[in-house]
Amino acid sequence: MTHEEARLELDATTLRPQDLSEEARTLLEQDAALAAWTDRRRSFDERVAGAMPEEVPAGLRERLLVLDAGSRHRTVWKRTPWFAAAAAVLLLGGLLVRPGPGPETSWQDEAMVVVRQLEHGRTRLTERAGSLEALRGYLDARHSPSPGRMPGRMDQTRTFGCKLIQAGGHPATIICFQLEDGREAHLVIIENAGPRGRPPEEPKLTALDGWNLAAWSDGPVSYLLATTADAAALKRLLGLG
């Protein structure tokens, strides 16, 4: 080990001397000038380390712990062979009766985890804006998935803002709308999710776990609209009722 290599290693371990190699430690013991230089570096490093941010937001731990809900189904899979077998049969059945490509749950599942957090105020918006037009400007400037032609009354509906996320390995945007009865609707926008994850071109409505959902695609862009408001409110928003 050269003197310069020893200095680099010593400098990289001033705050964690346990990481120092035996060779560098030996050099340090034999070279008083090197030891003095290391002491000066450590003194500065300790003062900087002491000024690093310490505070963690109140409630962050609790907000993180709820994220495990998104993976709970995986735990069930791991621990319950019967559940896994039944799920496999259902999946196979779905593949057989479904024309075309099979389901791709990844981006929708991941986006819904964040949608639930937004609905319950457990995560914050990336940008706040009161209109879809303003959000389009924000998203286009950042080359983030942006809403194209919107059906029904969506262009006129007041927004809270948007959140930029990753879903299924793709950048995605969630836009939060303010509905008439004080409830919210959340629009997930994702580009190039692949043919397996692409919904039909016309909005397809369904209900699941207390959510009313609509999914559709427009070219390479896929949309998922989710709300806990009733199905009639969802249809009004989409111009279907």
Place this chain on the structure above:
Amino acid sequence: MEIALQPGFAPPTTARPELRVTEPAPSFQQIVDAHYQGLHRFALSMCRRADVAEDLVQQTFLQWARKGHTLRDRTKVKTWLFTTLYREWLGQARREVRHPEVEFEPDLHGVEEPAEDEPEPRVDSATLQEALERLDPGHRAPLVLFYLKELSYREIADTLGVPVGTVMSRLSRAKDRLRSILRSLQDDNAPSNLLSLPRP
């Protein structure tokens, strides 16, 4: 086509490897408890915005909840989390105008080592954050990880995806650059300079 949102129906893509450890795998809660504070400090030092830092930490643990089970080596949990957060931050930073998508090469930027008799600059939390913000990302990331003391320099190299030697040289240069920025901030805020500011 229906919307496929029913959770739990996606079969594993690869066979689950046999675990050789006898200890039970740490629970999600245990992993959160062990690492969320360090991750938040890392995120906050990198982005300086509390809301963005919290989002970065949330995205990191969301990724862990989804993909953590694929990590074979349980000793790498911490590195996995810091790597994930760093990549999330990189993704966000590159989308912002102020961080153009340019790979910084710190080794091209010479930094002079301070003279031994130079007084040490004052270090407080606010000044340090301002100084860190002025560092290039290629310097800031290893330096912040170093000062958080969570990771060894080898783990920092793993986290950032660069060779160990590169991390060591970047750390050394980044410290000198930080010291220089702190000193210049201190000079800017010196009473003599403040008094010479034009009055409104």
